[in-house]
Amino acid sequence: MKRFLLFSLALAASIVLSAQVYLDPNAPIEQRVEDALNRMTLNEKIAIIHAQSKFSSPGVARLGIPGLWCTDGPHGIRAEVKWDEWDQAGWTNDSCMAFPTLTCLAATWNPEMALLYGRSIGEEALYRGKNVLLGPGVNIYRTPLNGRNFEYMGEDPCLSATMVVPYVQGVQEKGVAACVKHFALNNQEDGRHVMNVTLSDRALYEIYLPAFEAAVKQGKAWSIMGAYNKIWGQYCCHNHRLLVDILRGEWGFDGAVISDWGGVSNTDEAIRNGLDLEFGSWTDGLTEGRSNSYDMYYMAQPYLKKIRKDEVGTKELDEKVRNVLRLIFRTSMNPNRGFGSLCSEAHAQAARQIADEGIVLLKNDAPKKKAQPVLPIAESTKKILVVGENAIKQMTVGGGSSSLKAQYELSPLQGIQERAAKNGAEVQYVRGYVGDIGGEYNGVTTGQDLRDERSAAELIAEAVQAAKQADVVLFIGGLNKADHQDAEGCDRLQYGLPYAQNELISALAAANRNMAVIILSGNAYAMPWLREVPALVQAWFNGSETGHALADVLFGDVNPSGHLPFTIMPALEDFASHQYGAIGYPGVNNEVEYKEDLFVGYRYADLYGQKKPLRYTADGREYVINPPAHKPLFAFGHGLSYTTFQLGKATRSGNTIRVAVKNTGSRAGKQVVQLYIAPDKSGVIRPVKELKAFQKVALEPGEEKELFFTLTDEMLRYFDAEKHAWVVDPSSYKVLLGTAADNTQIVK
Numbered sequence: 001m002k003r004f005l006l007f008s009l010a011l012a013a014s015i016v017l018s019a020q021v022y023l024d025p026n027a028p029i030e031q032r033v034e035d036a037l038n039r040m041t042l043n044e045k046i047a048i049i050h051a052q053s054k055f056s057s058p059g060v061a062r063l064g065i066p067g068l069w070c071t072d073g074p075h076g077i078r079a080e081v082k083w084d085e086w087d088q089a090g091w092t093n094d095s096c097m098a099f100p101t102l103t104c105l106a107a108t109w110n111p112e113m114a115l116l117y118g119r120s121i122g123e124e125a126l127y128r129g130k131n132v133l134l135g136p137g138v139n140i141y142r143t144p145l146n147g148r149n150f151e152y153m154g155e156d157p158c159l160s161a162t163m164v165v166p167y168v169q170g171v172q173e174k175g176v177a178a179c180v181k182h183f184a185l186n187n188q189e190d191g192r193h194v195m196n197v198t199l200s201d202r203a204l205y206e207i208y209l210p211a212f213e214a215a216v217k218q219g220k221a222w223s224i225m226g227a228y229n230k231i232w233g234q235y236c237c238h239n240h241r242l243l244v245d246i247l248r249g250e251w252g253f254d255g256a257v258i259s260d261w262g263g264v265s266n267t268d269e270a271i272r273n274g275l276d277l278e279f280g281s282w283t284d285g286l287t288e289g290r291s292n293s294y295d296m297y298y299m300a301q302p303y304l305k306k307i308r309k310d311e312v313g314t315k316e317l318d319e320k321v322r323n324v325l326r327l328i329f330r331t332s333m334n335p336n337r338g339f340g341s342l343c344s345e346a347h348a349q350a351a352r353q354i355a356d357e358g359i360v361l362l363k364n365d366a367p368k369k370k371a372q373p374v375l376p377i378a379e380s381t382k383k384i385l386v387v388g389e390n391a392i393k394q395m396t397v398g399g400g401s402s403s404l405k406a407q408y409e410l411s412p413l414q415g416i417q418e419r420a421a422k423n424g425a426e427v428q429y430v431r432g433y434v435g436d437i438g439g440e441y442n443g444v445t446t447g448q449d450l451r452d453e454r455s456a457a458e459l460i461a462e463a464v465q466a467a468k469q470a471d472v473v474l475f476i477g478g479l480n481k482a483d484h485q486d487a488e489g490c491d492r493l494q495y496g497l498p499y500a501q502n503e504l505i506s507a508l509a510a511a512n513r514n515m516a517v518i519i520l521s522g523n524a525y526a527m528p529w530l531r532e533v534p535a536l537v538q539a540w541f542n543g544s545e546t547g548h549a550l551a552d553v554l555f556g557d558v559n560p561s562g563h564l565p566f567t568i569m570p571a572l573e574d575f576a577s578h579q580y581g582a583i584g585y586p587g588v589n590n591e592v593e594y595k596e597d598l599f600v601g602y603r604y605a606d607l608y609g610q611k612k613p614l615r616y617t618a619d620g621r622e623y624v625i626n627p628p629a630h631k632p633l634f635a636f637g638h639g640l641s642y643t644t645f646q647l648g649k650a651t652r653s654g655n656t657i658r659v660a661v662k663n664t665g666s667r668a669g670k671q672v673v674q675l676y677i678a679p680d681k682s683g684v685i686r687p688v689k690e691l692k693a694f695q696k697v698a699l700e701p702g703e704e705k706e707l708f709f710t711l712t713d714e715m716l717r718y719f720d721a722e723k724h725a726w727v728v729d730p731s732s733y734k735v736l737l738g739t740a741a742d743n744t745q746i747v748k
């Protein structure tokens, strides 16, 4: 009887095996994974856990399992590169729609925009035959010098966690995996390959991990990218605590961990500590390319040798293969995968809509008493002067791995010219300053010749002369994607705007009070001229539709509704990470300590005015937080509109908060209502207040809507490092509602 049973089981198993369950699109994924795994040889298993080219990893040709094709990310689909090099391949059918950068997306404070973004970029990835999109990025904005902040979603864990989820869902709805990056603590570019980060567990869990956690637990991200840097002395791409304990153990991640390109450096750690797919080792395109380079990957021949010598078993390997197969069945062998579309009208509209909602009106005064505010530009305006390199410079090329070959990029000047023509207005352009004249990245060129040999004094004189003749002056400057600006691989060298822009702005403001400063950047910057200029717009890097979106806002076709995803402090010294000298940033001997602990962004700005430093111990380290010397120039969450809103008196009944918002002006507009929790005298160190929820609401002129917020235990908790658990703070607390971190009311 027993024999018969065994025989039947073996027969059933062989039927199942020969039935090739893995090819059956309707079979549950886990069955497909096990079936495919059981058919694979050791060599095939080793092959699928590392790259075969710059951006692809092989499948199992013998079994008809296709490989994976990855692409950057996160703002559009990167141009095809050569098999083994970073250089573009020179195809003519691989240009894409460039979507706004992720700081702009975060500035919309609108999860619907994140969903639209994810779906749109997912469709582009599909059309281009990609299975894994290397993005979105959710590293927290710790210092305004970080060259990659433009690829991330700002300083606040609640905002970035809320925005990342629909982005991931939108991409994956299309059968393309999002690869959330860079896990974790890649908060600066300087020394990113060697830096070891030290921080308290509370800061880790409360500030730096929530967006990743939300992407995994709520967004169900199918892949995640390890960061280049180290934490607790171990590289993030094979960091046991991060990948095994937290990601898989605490969050239940069932996707694949992909290394950052060239982020792996140790075979034993890579085997044991949760890495699944290795990319970019040896052939980083910057050093030498070798014919057998992919065999030399840490998880290639070196791994195989260890197995053959019995130094390691195959348990870890099978786990990695399962994770990679699962990724393949979710993406390249996903039966519901469509064909996608590239550069469609719908994608252009999506890019424009996201940029429209992300542009932030920071300041909008009247140029003189009794006059209208500078913006929107009055229809009667006849002579518009546009000044500044960023009005013409193509920004989608450059900045590092997020550089794109956009099918088109409408510059701010083109957008303004197109729109001004409808009003019969004349647009004059003068350069004003010369910044970066480069226009090439990995063989993709803008084709622009931005050379101009004139001195700064000559350029300023020309601009001032023109400003005197104009009805309105639009200065368009900021940062760009050159090294040490908003770019990967190196941080900014200064907090101030480069290229003598400060002098130029002041000179223009003195020549013509009817002026607006429009800044394209992914970072905050010093504004020594702030009082001199009546209007200021934060316009990010907005991709293909840059010019249209900016003109939409400047001319009032769209009422601005973006709010800052980070705090703008007057000086670098006013940021918490810059309070502690080199050890706080950029690090000493490859060590950087997050000595400001929880007090990042507005959590630090909120200490302004406190007489004494905060002193406490966490994880055995002493923390001293000196309050900032200045208030923010613009608070986190700040953003103006061309209409006015009134937030009614908020009331609380049980766990429900209710507030009415009314549009009291004459234009339709959108307001962002933000809910913060402010603990009273807590027994533990807590920030003054923390964002816990927000809603964006659209209102016609005169319209009023009621918003409801539900208070949950999760909003009241903090991370107790000793217990290694989230704990609901038993102390009393206030609920604050408002429209910016510095503009809130207490809910009674």
Ligand code: BGC
Binding pocket: 072, 073, 134, 181, 260, 261, 401
């Ligand atoms: C970047 C990643 C990127 C990868 C592939 C790395 O240098 O840090 O964000 O996805 O390159 O281009």
